[in-house]
Amino acid sequence: MKSFATAVRGTAVALCALLAAACAGNGEGLDANGRPLVPGGSPPPPLSADLQSIQENIFTPICSVCHAGGSAPEGLRLDAADSFNLLVGVPSTEVPSLLRVKPGDPDNSYIIQKLEGHAAVGAQMPFGCPNTQPCLTTSTIAFIRQWITNGAPPAAAAAAAVTAPLAVASIVPESTEPVSVPPPQVMVAFNHELDVSQLATHSMHFEKLAAGASPVVEQVAARIAVSSANLRALMIWPARPLAAGHYRLVVDATSSSRFSDIAGQTVALGTPDERGQAVISTFEVVP
């Protein structure tokens, strides 16, 4: 028993020495956010009142440390791919009567209240400030305020996409992608805001395939919707959870596969199969 206690104490001392000796990274080959440098890439732009700059100087290095991925607090993900869609025009979860970002109105934008520390509920952000990390300075928050005052436009890259023809930006899950759990929905993101008044003309369904190919062994009805908070994302929900197997999402034969934006541009969704039906996504639900 004594030798066991001695061994345990020895292990504790060794663990202590090991952790104390653990060194911080030397940063070689990384940018200021700790991400690998891209050959020929440029450093973050100086902070200014546009989303790209705010993203690269604030959201990515400071906020997305916690606000990212499957456990993002309050469901708010502030990585570059998601921040705009989850901030602008989206009700906050802590005070649903307030939008996280209300374009043109920084005082009534919840993000400002959280950063300035006078929100009705919850702690000031960044989490831990001022005790364990500095709060954002007034001058830094002023850039975010100015961005909101300017109407909270998307980042320059996203804005540039608006001038491009209507197109599909991404599909989740992507075609042929295996997913370990049934996806609650399929999301089709466009580069423009959709004309939701045309939504009723579209209908879709899921088809379960035998061993990864035809024939179709089962059909699952689907419901389609566009969130008012993000008119660029088309969500397709299966009527019931999808069991393990190979699936594809198909536009009904009686429905149009062309979607239009508010400017009247249209784009056809999916590729026709052997029956002429448009297939939007093919994926496998892995048991």
Add this chain to the structure above:
Amino acid sequence: MNQRLFANRRLMLAALMLAIVALLRAAPAAAEPYLAVLEGYKCNVCHVNPTGGGLRNAFGLTYAKVLLPAETLDNALDSWDGKLTDRLRVGGDLRADWTRVTAPHTSSQQAFALEQFRVYADLTLIPDRLGIYVDEQIAPNGSQNEEAYVRYGNTTDGFYVKGGQFYLPFGWRLQDQTAFVRQVTGINMTTPDKGVEVGYEHAAWSAQFDVTNGAANANTGSGYQVTTQVVYTKPIWRVGIAGSSTQSSAGDRRMGGLFAGLKTGPVAWLAEGDIVHDDSLGRSLVAGLLEGDWRLHKGHNLKLTAEYSDPDRSVRNNQQTRYSFVYEYTPLPFLQLRAGYRHNFGIPQNNQQHQQLILAELHGYF
């Protein structure tokens, strides 16, 4: 004189009762889990919440009045006992502090702040079977409900069920919510979740199984988080394992953690290692903690902490470390003074990863 003698006898009697209860309810964690390790207690020995933190029970409050402070008052047992009625127990924590944060090439920030004022209440509806528990943050930034749940069953020996909003059980429930292990996992005492918990307490064993919404599903309602933890506690050591899986349209997250505690004389050692994988981001994170608490004297504690974080295992040279030195002095029941220094180390090109913090804190509790 007789009154003083009588008071001293009551204190001795209380100390004896504490020792007996401690022996009967051998061996983790509370908001100050090092105390649990030093004494060999389980969480539910001192806290109403079987997973620790928040409202202290009768034993926990007596411990705080008699054994924790440097000076034990003659009339300590006549002071606040936490009960408004036989069925209603209340408590609270207030922390006010002054901090100075410095980082290279940036101006320092210093401020007095009300870090936290929380009140707790537990209403016993049926003794040892049915109760309602509330943890409300009063300040700063207005009122916010942290925990509110109905509890059914025996939280000291047997099964129990909690339903409502509560903190998830995962690793050490540290007082420092910004510890790397608490930040990386996203599970700490500022991130309650809504759902149900089934728990089991028996002898040296504690176990919890939780099904909750998961933080990322706050808006979408598209998935769940499943969290489980098992702890085995002996008088001078304990070991625990925790796991969690979140399904979300934002991407799935899986986490695993190992934690342990060891008492070597007057020193309590706490260790935890966690690994987190975010499917949608394709990244794995690692965090580690090693804490030593040396009880120099009754009412005096020296806390040394070494922490490690790798925010993305697929990226080299990006690790961060953090070392803390905190002195805790509890002169009287219900009052604690803390002072400390912390130094962060990270990649050279990021000033914020090299912050230094000086902290002085006043902590009142009841």
